[in-house]
Amino acid sequence: MKTIRVSIKANRYDIIVGKDILSRLGPAVKKLGIGTDAFIVTNPLVRRRHGAVLVKGLQRHGFVTHIIEVPDGEKSKSAQVAFQVISRIAAKDIFKKPFIVAFGGGVIGDLAGFVAAIYKRGIPVVQVPTTLLAQVDSAIGGKVAVDLPVGKNLVGAFHQPRLVWSDAAVLSTLNQRQIRNGLAEVVKYGAICDCKLFDTVVAKQTALLRGDSTAFVSVIATCSRIKADIVVADEKETQGLRTILNFGHTVGHAIEAADGFKHFQHGEAVALGMRVACNMSVRLSLLKEKEQSAVDQLLSDLGFPRKIRSLRLADILKSMRHDKKFVSGKKSFCAFGTDREGQDCRRGIDVNYRNGNS
Numbered sequence: 001m002k003t004i005r006v007s008i009k010a011n012r013y014d015i016i017v018g019k020d021i022l023s024r025l026g027p028a029v030k031k032l033g034i035g036t037d038a039f040i041v042t043n044p045l046v047r048r049r050h051g052a053v054l055v056k057g058l059q060r061h062g063f064v065t066h067i068i069e070v071p072d073g074e075k076s077k078s079a080q081v082a083f084q085v086i087s088r089i090a091a092k093d094i095f096k097k098p099f100i101v102a103f104g105g106g107v108i109g110d111l112a113g114f115v116a117a118i119y120k121r122g123i124p125v126v127q128v129p130t131t132l133l134a135q136v137d138s139a140i141g142g143k144v145a146v147d148l149p150v151g152k153n154l155v156g157a158f159h160q161p162r163l164v165w166s167d168a169a170v171l172s173t174l175n176q177r178q179i180r181n182g183l184a185e186v187v188k189y190g191a192i193c194d195c196k197l198f199d200t201v202v203a204k205q206t207a208l209l210r211g212d213s214t215a216f217v218s219v220i221a222t223c224s225r226i227k228a229d230i231v232v233a234d235e236k237e238t239q240g241l242r243t244i245l246n247f248g249h250t251v252g253h254a255i256e257a258a259d260g261f262k263h264f265q266h267g268e269a270v271a272l273g274m275r276v277a278c279n280m281s282v283r284l285s286l287l288k289e290k291e292q293s294a295v296d297q298l299l300s301d302l303g304f305p306r307k308i309r310s311l312r313l314a315d316i317l318k319s320m321r322h323d324k325k326f327v328s329g330k331k332s333f334c335a336f337g338t339d340r341e342g343q344d345c346r347r348g349i350d351v352n353y354r355n356g357n358s
């Protein structure tokens, strides 16, 4: 079991990464003293696959558990579903000390975290991420949100979890497309600041694509450490540091939006975005061609496409102009690269993108 301490001033918390640790959540939560009643927000699929182990583990340590199921999928990240969840908690929350357990992928983490942020002006939330994407990314950092019909994540808050409990064993029930979805973020961390991680993904790609939990423990712990360090340095994205995590996301988000969030998974769009960012970096002489090739090759080996055939470039550029990070007619573009020869692997650039002409 690996422990990563997130030392945010207002709320210090740990990220625990291990294998077959789901049943051991109870004592860790008990130590935190955050409440008596666990409101477990999840969806039917995750509950069916892994719910019993989690629930028994909490009950064994004296917690009263209430399961709140929401339908699977992004559509549950809505204000309506959030208020339904709140109503169900409120109905059972009489003279109780409630806390929320967000048990699922990024959708559940964002929704349940948002509920925890606003119910009674904030109650504790424990993140128990069950997808690779959620374990390496969305469960860490305190960004919680629901979507509006006009755009994703438009209503949200910063609400740090009291604990993140990442069990690599639950990844064994993910399908390969979902594993690959999370691997795009892992490649991102390797490219922006950890050559060793990048090389590990190259070396262990077959085991990782298979969902091998032993191979995943150290990868998830490394990614969690990287994200935690960046979040501690720039919790609310005011210092410009957290922007480094957007590598591949400028174009990635635009692809997802132009596609209407239908066919591309987030990681697939980000993988294409990383290819574009690396390409730009080479053209701007900020990245060596061989480093670009290494990223391109790894993405291809992991099964990410090189080209998009189903979308028009004009639509992608149009989506980019509607991105919420598009400020004063300028698009702040992040392009980063690995540098195996230099001392410091972390570097970045902002390219201003004006009026659709890049």
Ligand SMILES: NC(=O)c1ccc[n+]([C@@H]2O[C@H](COP(=O)([O-])OP(=O)(O)OC[C@H]3O[C@@H](n4cnc5c(N)ncnc54)[C@H](O)[C@@H]3O)[C@@H](O)[C@H]2O)c1
Pocket (backbone or CB within 6 Å): 043, 045, 046, 049, 072, 073, 074, 077, 104, 105, 106, 107, 108, 110, 130, 131, 132, 133, 134, 137, 138, 139, 140, 141, 142, 143, 144, 152, 153, 170, 171, 172, 173, 174, 175, 178, 181, 266
């Ligand atoms: N808050 C943040 O910082 C942040 C960062 C990145 C992404 N996100 C959000 O995360 C969401 C995407 O998350 P996601 O990719 O995890 O998608 P998801 O939560 O929809 O999960 C993907 C699918 O996997 C299923 N699933 C979950 N765990 C499983 C398991 N162990 N075995 C089998 N199936 C399982 C889910 O039921 C779902 O069908 C988006 O809404 C995105 O906006 C948030």
Ligand SMILES: [Zn+2]
Pocket (backbone or CB within 6 Å): 137, 185, 249, 266, 270
């Ligand atoms: Zn992402």
